[in-house]
Amino acid sequence: MEPTGEVRTMAIRKLGLAGVLATGLVFTCYAAGPQETYNPQCFKPAAGHKIMTMTARPGPYRVALANGFAGNSWRIQMIQGLKAWAARPENAKEIKELKIVSTGTDVAAQIGAIDNLIAAGYDAIITIAVNPTSFEPVIKRARKAGVVLVPFDNVLDTDQVIQVTEPQVELETVKAQFVYDNMPEKKGKVLEIRGLPGNSVDRDRSIGFHKVFDNKPGIEVVTVVGNWDDGTVQKVVSDAIATQGPFAGIVAQHGSTGLMNALSDAKHPKVPLGTSGENGSLKMIHDQGWTAIARVQSPLLAVVAMKAAIAELQGHPIPQLIQLPVPTLYSKDLKDGVNYSSKLPDNFQDGADIKACNVVIPIDELLKQTPDNT
Numbered sequence: 001m002e003p004t005g006e007v008r009t010m011a012i013r014k015l016g017l018a019g020v021l022a023t024g025l026v027f028t029c030y031a032a033g034p035q036e037t038y039n040p041q042c043f044k045p046a047a048g049h050k051i052m053t054m055t056a057r058p059g060p061y062r063v064a065l066a067n068g069f070a071g072n073s074w075r076i077q078m079i080q081g082l083k084a085w086a087a088r089p090e091n092a093k094e095i096k097e098l099k100i101v102s103t104g105t106d107v108a109a110q111i112g113a114i115d116n117l118i119a120a121g122y123d124a125i126i127t128i129a130v131n132p133t134s135f136e137p138v139i140k141r142a143r144k145a146g147v148v149l150v151p152f153d154n155v156l157d158t159d160q161v162i163q164v165t166e167p168q169v170e171l172e173t174v175k176a177q178f179v180y181d182n183m184p185e186k187k188g189k190v191l192e193i194r195g196l197p198g199n200s201v202d203r204d205r206s207i208g209f210h211k212v213f214d215n216k217p218g219i220e221v222v223t224v225v226g227n228w229d230d231g232t233v234q235k236v237v238s239d240a241i242a243t244q245g246p247f248a249g250i251v252a253q254h255g256s257t258g259l260m261n262a263l264s265d266a267k268h269p270k271v272p273l274g275t276s277g278e279n280g281s282l283k284m285i286h287d288q289g290w291t292a293i294a295r296v297q298s299p300l301l302a303v304v305a306m307k308a309a310i311a312e313l314q315g316h317p318i319p320q321l322i323q324l325p326v327p328t329l330y331s332k333d334l335k336d337g338v339n340y341s342s343k344l345p346d347n348f349q350d351g352a353d354i355k356a357c358n359v360v361i362p363i364d365e366l367l368k369q370t371p372d373n374t
Contacts, residue, residue: 099117
């Protein structure tokens with residue numbers, strides 16, 4: 001439980017401000033209800049969530065990304081985007097060091113990496129959590145050490161830290177509803193292509209999918225696991241078509257270029273699709289005449305998370321849960337050079353810019369960076 005204002009005041013009086021700072025304690029204040037936030041155009045609070053502030057700390061700051069899985073194009077672009085943003089002179093002046101650590105899908109390894117960063121004295125750590133329910137102890141350790149911890153993308157089941165995401169249940173519900181609405185006959189098999197097991201995004205998006213398709217008469221749901229990876233998605237979709245297809249509609253969390261390759265190879269009949277923002281999939285949707293919706297989870301959420309972490313270190317009031325709008329593209333609106341490009345790699349995430357946060361990173365800046373640990 002967070003100390004009340006009276007308890008905090010008594011603690012400061014007892015220790016003295018210098019004593020509080022010497023212990024590494026940082027008192028975070030919570031406020032319920034409507035509150036003025038820093039940079040509200042970007043840091044827009046989710047409904048019902050509180051505002052968090054902390055005692056300002058002078059920069060420049062040592063900051064880190066504790067990533068988990070790093071094996072798909074989204075994670076690669078996420079790391080490249082964060083590095084590119086941090087390298088810009090106007091941002092580099094706030095950052096003494098940027099550390100990148102990717103640990104794979106093991107929860108203990110990721111928590112261990114965060115503990116190592118805390119012990120090494122980093123000011124702020126942003127993270128894509130491998131599991132949404134296992135981080136309470138490390139959150140407490142970070143707070144005790146005065147380290148700002150900001151999960152993003154796969155958020156945690158907690159209200160004790162600032163988090164950055166898009167509304168995941170709603171993201172997939174809209175895709176699923178589009179597919180159902182565009183099925184000529186409201187019956188048949190519908191393919192659900194899930195993401196990486198154990199992540200909150202995979203869990204919540206599947207909830208959104210099933211809100212639409214569960215209890216619909218005449219609908220049979222077939223589920224496969226694609227790990228948000230184009231190669232894996234192509235294989236599991238090809239296998240599903242061969243053994244259980246054809247399908248009346250398909251919804252993929254991510255890995256949509258793999259989906260489109262599998263559909264093309266199998267010469268699958270044109271059905272409505274719910275997809276993501278990979279450039280290659282959007283090209284094929286346009287060129288082959290599919291009816292589709294694409295909703296984009298931006299890899300530049302990492303940049304917004306880092307901006308929020310630095311703003312918190314500077315003492316600004318920040319919403320506990322920042323939910324960004326979901327960029328949405330429809331097949332009827334696709335245009336080369338506007339919302340996808342025949343000149344970009346297939347695995348590039350279109351629609352990734354977050355203009356409300358002034359996060360726009362051209363591909364030439366991205367490609368100067370590697371996704372390697374640093």
